[in-house]
Amino acid sequence: MAAESPVLVVLTTGKEAFVRANAVLQMTLMVAKTGGMPVELMGLGPGVEIFRANQRNSPAFGQMLDTLREAGVDLTVCEVSLENLGLTVDQMFPARRVRGGVEIAEKLAAGHTLLTF
Numbered sequence: 001m002a003a004e005s006p007v008l009v010v011l012t013t014g015k016e017a018f019v020r021a022n023a024v025l026q027m028t029l030m031v032a033k034t035g036g037m038p039v040e041l042m043g044l045g046p047g048v049e050i051f052r053a054n055q056r057n058s059p060a061f062g063q064m065l066d067t068l069r070e071a072g073v074d075l076t077v078c079e080v081s082l083e084n085l086g087l088t089v090d091q092m093f094p095a096r097r098v099r100g101g102v103e104i105a106e107k108l109a110a111g112h113t114l115l116t117f
Helices: 015-034 045-051 058-070 079-084 100-109
Strands: 007-011 039-043 074-078 096-098 113-116
Touching (some): 007 015, 045 058, 058 074, 074 100, 079 100
Parallel strands (some): 007 039, 007 113, 039 074
């Protein structure tokens, strides 16, 4: 049975919790594949670190992000979080940049289901 409202998954867990972040990515993939609704995955705060292309766990995260993208998940990163962590776009895997708080508020107002990790 497909849910009626789109889903916004907000990941605030960074590379320090690889297993947890990976579990959230896997869960997001299953929601996208089986839920029948639009899904967005947003990296917020330390969560933007999974989008970094130049770290030890990057190959695993990069493959999973590609898989999510292929499954139709809209990948986004908070540009304020990037700035606060001193990260630049050229250090990141491809993702749409958003203002995290604004994006969350707009999605909630539009009736999205919000999942945070």
